[in-house]
Amino acid sequence: METVGTVVGALPRPGLRERKKQRTRDALVRAALELIATHGYERTTVDDIAEAVDVSQRTFFRYFASKEEVALFAPRLAESHVIDAVRARPPDEVPLEALRRAVLDSWDDINAAVEQLVPLELHMRVYRVIESTPALLAAHLRRAAELEEELARIIAERERLDVDADPRPRILLAAFGGVIRVTERLWSAGDDLGVDAMRDLMATYLDQLGPALAGNWRAG
Amino acid sequence: METVGTVVGALPRPGLRERKKQRTRDALVRAALELIATHGYERTTVDDIAEAVDVSQRTFFRYFASKEEVALFAPRLAESHVIDAVRARPPDEVPLEALRRAVLDSWDDINAAVEQLVPLELHMRVYRVIESTPALLAAHLRRAAELEEELARIIAERERLDVDADPRPRILLAAFGGVIRVTERLWSAGDDLGVDAMRDLMATYLDQLGPALAGNWRAG
DNA sequence: TGTCAACTGTCAGTGGCTGACATTAGCCTC
DNA sequence: GAGGCTAATGTCAGCCACTGACAGTTGACA
Structure with a gap:
């Protein structure tokens, strides 16, 4: 450009x-x-x-x-870091694990990049506005969908698969992205703001993905 | 009202x-x-x-x-059917299975309800427009997120859980909803339109949820 | 039939966003 | 270092989604 x-x-x-x-x-x-x-x-x-x-x-x-684009500027910053982090994961890692570690490990980088632009505290306040403003949330979710597609392609490449032939990369990302968004929402709704709280929440919730899909919850 | x-x-x-x-x-x-x-x-x-x-x-x-609301009128019709269908599922079914069957089984009802308003063929053409129009897709995704929350509460109730205490209902719905959206997108992008094709695609993809999350894809 | 309330149309205005055109201000060359 | 080139900016006019206020019309119901 x-x-x-x-x-x-x-x-x-x-x-x-x-x-x-x-x-x-x-x-x-x-x-x-x-x-x-x-x-x-x-x-x-x-x-x-x-x-x-x-x-x-x-x-x-x-x-x-x-106007949406400015409001979502910080989240966009984060995205590129995640993409890079996923690309940098060792190829022997299992797909879900690569995603998980990429997100959790790039957390500090993301926050540093954001802070270079605006104070983290301000960023967090904006985040709450995003989650509570329909138009903004909609735009955010749409972008998240695009990111999922991008990551699905990266994962497919890692595994030497054709994204359009094997549904697993997209499905994995759909599930993974869904969990990320749930944590974002819960975090922004709660009182315990602070970036570390969010990373912990993500780790916990990602670990619950398997159990949530597992057959009988009552037995567990 | x-x-x-x-x-x-x-x-x-x-x-x-x-x-x-x-x-x-x-x-x-x-x-x-x-x-x-x-x-x-x-x-x-x-x-x-x-x-x-x-x-x-x-x-x-x-x-x-x-203007978005009119454009998304038909998808909204579908949602209420899904909610009813989930509510009607026998309580002994495992959560994921209840969701799966609710969506697949209410398919005919949904299509009948839509057809009462506009020809299915027109509905499908609109659907492609929704998927390919950023503003509309964004609104659609936001609504989908709301629906997920609603269904998560219903599932939590079924299982006698507190949605805010146990993360599994929301996580399950995030994964489930993600897969549904992936199928919607692929269906609207492909040539093989037709409502039956979409139901089949959903069934297939939902079955891939487990395998996609499973450890090693290469092992088969 | 007359009164009330709901539905509708008209009008004026706000705010997001764009194209066209003129102006300003870095940049680069001679 | 003066002048030409071009990118960045300002101004203006206009479209479109959407809203509040007010007035006119038309079902509902006693």
């Missing part, structure tokens, strides 16, 4: 123009999240956000395709 | 006013689905739909909270 101009390297410090763009983008995200966390999603207008950063509304829409 | 006026019964034929309302609602749904299937969701405006039924746009919004 973005050409560098000098070398293919990538490291050389970008020009003033590029730095300005980055600053504007960051400022928009920060202002948006702050406003959304404070006043709620629907009561925050795009004009509010643009004004807070002192740019025109039109400029906002040149950085983000929609 | 709607009071009957005469008896609590419900059977007595509703008055003219009520019948007129029902006719308008049906006409709006039918016109909307027809237009959406033909021209796509985004290129169908609410004004188009209202005009096709010869009512004002304002009236449309008195019947439906949003």
